[in-house]
Amino acid sequence: MNKSPKFSPEVRERAVRMVQEHRADYPSLWAAIESIAPKIGCAPQTLNDWVKKADVDSGQRPGTTTSDALRIKELER
Numbered sequence: 001m002n003k004s005p006k007f008s009p010e011v012r013e014r015a016v017r018m019v020q021e022h023r024a025d026y027p028s029l030w031a032a033i034e035s036i037a038p039k040i041g042c043a044p045q046t047l048n049d050w051v052k053k054a055d056v057d058s059g060q061r062p063g064t065t066t067s068d069a070l071r072i073k074e075l076e077r
Contacts (some may be wrong), residue, residue, distance in 0.1 A: 015037075015047055019032050019047065029047070
């Protein structure tokens with residue numbers, strides 16, 4: 001079952017950018033996420049997942065990047 005994404009990549013990028021730009025205005029990352037998520041129209045946990053993935057992709061957090069995950073998926077086929 002393929003689920004179409006509710007949010008476009010542009011909206012996701014904008015939301016992550018908003019969190020990163022306003023992180024210092026809040027006492028914690030979660031507080032920033034809880035404040036910004038309703039403005040985007042998503043759940044705070046969804047936005048938190050996007051922020052984490054962006055941190056991994058930019059090298060600020062350890063983990064498998066999006067491009068590596070796609071490459072692994074292709075190789076497994």
